Amino acid sequence: MNQADTAELKTTLTGVRLPAKQPELLEYAVRQHAEPPLLDALRSLSDQKEYASLDEVVEELLAVQPRRDGAPSHAPKAESGAPPGGDAYTK
Numbered sequence: 001m002n003q004a005d006t007a008e009l010k011t012t013l014t015g016v017r018l019p020a021k022q023p024e025l026l027e028y029a030v031r032q033h034a035e036p037p038l039l040d041a042l043r044s045l046s047d048q049k050e051y052a053s054l055d056e057v058v059e060e061l062l063a064v065q066p067r068r069d070g071a072p073s074h075a076p077k078a079e080s081g082a083p084p085g086g087d088a089y090t091k
Contacts, residue, residue: 001041006058009038013054022047025057 001009009029016028022045029042041061051057 001037001061003062005037005041006061009034009041009061010054010058012038013057016054018054019050019052021050025051 012029012032012034013025016025020028022042025045026039026042029039034042042057045051045057045060049060051060
């Protein structure tokens with residue numbers, strides 16, 4: 001699901017009583033005559049989780065948050081102190 005689709009979904013779900021679980025969101029979207037791809041996206045959500053905001057729904061659909069798979073994160077590199085672009089930066 002892309003950002004345009006999630007924006008359309010948020011518009012479709014505006015007015016739904018929150019917090020809500022997936023079945024309630026899906027039922028509301030059906031009553032609003034949502035397009036089939038949007039309904040499919042809602043069906044992919046967990047039916048056990050309660051969503052306090054439409055932003056939470058969108059974040060889950062877009063997988064905005066990084067996954068916590070146990071892999072070590074990369075350490076940042078030390079700063080060089082030089083301006084970005086090196087010598088070409090000042091010319």
